[in-house]
Amino acid sequence: MPYTVPMPRWQPNAREQLTRAALSLFAERGYENTTVVSIVERAGLGKTTFFRYFRDKREVLFGADSPVDAAGEIAAAPAGASPLEAVAAALDAAGAQAFTPARRETLALRQSVIDANPELQEREALKNIGLTASMTDALRRRGVPDLTSTVTAQLGTLTLKIAFDRWIAAAGNADFAPLARQVLSEVQAAATQ
């Protein structure tokens, strides 16, 4: 009998199937009450497949690298751009790459799961602090003074969060980028009252 090398079966879209199954279970039963076994059952896949993509169920929510490289976008902004314009460019990229109409429903479901669980809220808050730190560094590397880098990055993260909430709440297929630009100007106005 010839020896056959065991081939891992490649599942097209397995990651997405698992993510959808996990999110719907988190929303139905609560995050704490959902097991990996129930996720793979709902997805019609095996546990091995799950652990090929995620270390645990929390990674379904937080495992993916941010699809937007905010620091990279800030670095790539035109030399003459102000710190706030560089951050605005990163927000535009977020709209184009991450906050697309096709992903809106999944992102809204993910957010509702996080909002229902204090431990997940902490995790999300720490992730946002990491985002602010990486934008601060990217601005510093453009030669922006420390304090201005810190403040601008903080306002950028805040704008992203508020714009995201509005985008999720908006009826129909609102585009993210113009919404984010609008919020950025409101945030700036609020900072100067």
Added chain:
Amino acid sequence: MPYTVPMPRWQPNAREQLTRAALSLFAERGYENTTVVSIVERAGLGKTTFFRYFRDKREVLFGADSPVDAAGEIAAAPAGASPLEAVAAALDAAGAQAFTPARRETLALRQSVIDANPELQEREALKNIGLTASMTDALRRRGVPDLTSTVTAQLGTLTLKIAFDRWIAAAGNADFAPLARQVLSEVQAAATQ
């Protein structure tokens, strides 16, 4: 032999002695390598006394309620005060009540311990998020619109952090309040570039 009721010995300043012993050990050996036993030995007190004040060694760093009631100060600001002025009043109170010359050395040591440990940094970051949330609520209750409340509270927390770092770094006995006012105006200027 007459029966003597065991009296808990009241230790004057036991809390402070334990805090000093803990902070110096954290700084010398690292937070992870310091045990409660070594803290009470250094303080010349008993374990029972330690656990009367703290649940664990982390509570030495984070257990005390913030000595400044930022939300209360914002609520108590004059009716005509702008949101930023209300936050500035809270910063003044921080200077008067918490960031006093007598506490400077202890606070600097505490900060150096936190800065050396990622887990403690996370804890501190989450505490700051709680502070921002309570200031946001206090501003809302003054009738300030949601977005302005969020932005102003965020700038307030940022100002507190930057002013604290400068206060610790400053030679001599710099007063906190004027330093914080100076940082607040720099933060505001940075937000409008």
